[in-house]
Amino acid sequence: MLAALTASALLLPGLARAQEERWGVDYGFTLYSEDDLDSDKLQAGSPERYEIETHQLRMRAPLGGRIDVGLDLVHETMSGATPWFVEPDANGEPVQVMTGASVEDQRSDVLLRGTYLFDESRTSLLGGYSKEDDYQATNFGFSAEHDFNEKNTTFSWGAGLSLDEIDPTPTATNLNPSQEDKRSLSIFAGISQVINRSSIVQSTFTYQNGSGFLSDPYKLVSVGGVNLPDSRPDSRNQFSWLTRYRRHFSSVNGALHADYRLYVDDWDVTSHTVELAWYQMLWDALAVIPSVRYYTQSQAEFYGPYFVTSPGGEFTSDYRLSPYGALSWKLRAETRLSDWPFRMAWKVGVSWERYQSSGDLAIRDVEIENPGLVSFNVLMFNLSARF
Amino acid sequence: MRWAWILGLSAAFVAGCATGVRPWERDQLSRPEMAWEVDALEAAHRSHIHFSKEGSLPGGEAGGGGCGCN
Numbered sequence A: 001m002l003a004a005l006t007a008s009a010l011l012l013p014g015l016a017r018a019q020e021e022r023w024g025v026d027y028g029f030t031l032y033s034e035d036d037l038d039s040d041k042l043q044a045g046s047p048e049r050y051e052i053e054t055h056q057l058r059m060r061a062p063l064g065g066r067i068d069v070g071l072d073l074v075h076e077t078m079s080g081a082t083p084w085f086v087e088p089d090a091n092g093e094p095v096q097v098m099t100g101a102s103v104e105d106q107r108s109d110v111l112l113r114g115t116y117l118f119d120e121s122r123t124s125l126l127g128g129y130s131k132e133d134d135y136q137a138t139n140f141g142f143s144a145e146h147d148f149n150e151k152n153t154t155f156s157w158g159a160g161l162s163l164d165e166i167d168p169t170p171t172a173t174n175l176n177p178s179q180e181d182k183r184s185l186s187i188f189a190g191i192s193q194v195i196n197r198s199s200i201v202q203s204t205f206t207y208q209n210g211s212g213f214l215s216d217p218y219k220l221v222s223v224g225g226v227n228l229p230d231s232r233p234d235s236r237n238q239f240s241w242l243t244r245y246r247r248h249f250s251s252v253n254g255a256l257h258a259d260y261r262l263y264v265d266d267w268d269v270t271s272h273t274v275e276l277a278w279y280q281m282l283w284d285a286l287a288v289i290p291s292v293r294y295y296t297q298s299q300a301e302f303y304g305p306y307f308v309t310s311p312g313g314e315f316t317s318d319y320r321l322s323p324y325g326a327l328s329w330k331l332r333a334e335t336r337l338s339d340w341p342f343r344m345a346w347k348v349g350v351s352w353e354r355y356q357s358s359g360d361l362a363i364r365d366v367e368i369e370n371p372g373l374v375s376f377n378v379l380m381f382n383l384s385a386r387f
Numbered sequence B: 001m002r003w004a005w006i007l008g009l010s011a012a013f014v015a016g017c018a019t020g021v022r023p024w025e026r027d028q029l030s031r032p033e034m035a036w037e038v039d040a041l042e043a044a045h046r047s048h049i050h051f052s053k054e055g056s057l058p059g060g061e062a063g064g065g066g067c068g069c070n
Helices: A002-010 B003-014 B038-055
Strands: A024-033 A040-046 A051-063 A067-079 A081-090 A094-098 A104-117 A121-132 A135-148 A154-166 A180-196 A198-210 A220-223 A226-229 A235-249 A254-265 A270-282 A286-297 A324-337 A345-360 A376-386
Touching: A051 B038, A081 A220, A121 A198, A286 B038, A345 B038
Parallel strands: A040 A094
Antiparallel strands: A024 A051, A024 A376, A051 A067, A067 A104, A081 A094, A104 A121, A121 A135, A135 A154, A154 A180, A180 A198, A198 A235, A220 A226, A235 A254, A254 A270, A270 A286, A286 A324, A324 A345, A345 A376
């Protein structure tokens, strides 16, 4: 979350920045709701999966023309059941055992950011803290952007560190879980380039090294009929290459957004993500934005829905590390009002997204689909004011 | 080797675009719907959902960690 909040502020193209000279307050409310698990995939536990309500508040203030400070606050409440472990049914088909529906948690997140604006570059420092009942993370980051070539080219780079502590809640199968640590170090570098009067492209590499406790303390794995704790390597090297293209079409008053991300890691996961969005402006006050996103990933080398014999010291049945594909559709509408009411510029947005994942949607054939794959709806409302 | 190839292509691309678009020719590029992320809050939250529910790194940013998402 912190990473995403940071990036959105730092990687603006250096062009759409006119409004940033004003004070700003943004509020967002999101309702995230996962589909119930199909009864034919459920072995035991509750079929009612996660629901999350999220409140986001972002405040930004320009100080003295050269300094920009921002504060982001997030609070969310989660409830519902989550996948616990997978086991074979009488026919050897994998079926999901869920937790009870009583899992409840809250997360609060605060991020403070300061940016200094030079004539042809910008430098930001940030620090953040995120707290859940059983998890806390402290983040630090640095990033910079430099404009070249009469601001037709922008180079951006940065680094971040997150120090996380996991203090698992005791469960029936683990009465006295130990406290664990995790550390993530990431660096990125990217370039954005104006192609012509109506199009711009950006390409960014990100590398992240995670070390420490990278397993899920609440998941079990069926190994030879015995349930053992989820056990993953204690380091992970991840690479992501994101390329984004924007093109404006004056004749129809719309804009095309096309994004592609290639991801690889040393757990053997490779993924491809393609997202296309069309921004149709209507009378410059209303925007209607349909979009589609496709995602496909391969499995981690130590993943299996369940294991008949022990594969060694590392194993997981987490659907996030299984082979699958996902397709999502989103429709967003935004309206903009300038200087009314209260002589402020307003933006009100509503969006709805449907996300579905399955083995059949993967780019390569999936022999055995993980029964815990998730599908969900996201409804979001947000309001922005600039003054 | 692959990285060298990618860097070379990127450099060639930038050089090809070096003719430049003048500041007064940027009316379309500076429109709000041309930003990398048109709504920062929505983009941040979507990125968090995908990071929590999929096996990949968001990309295009520094940081990471920050949730014990189930």
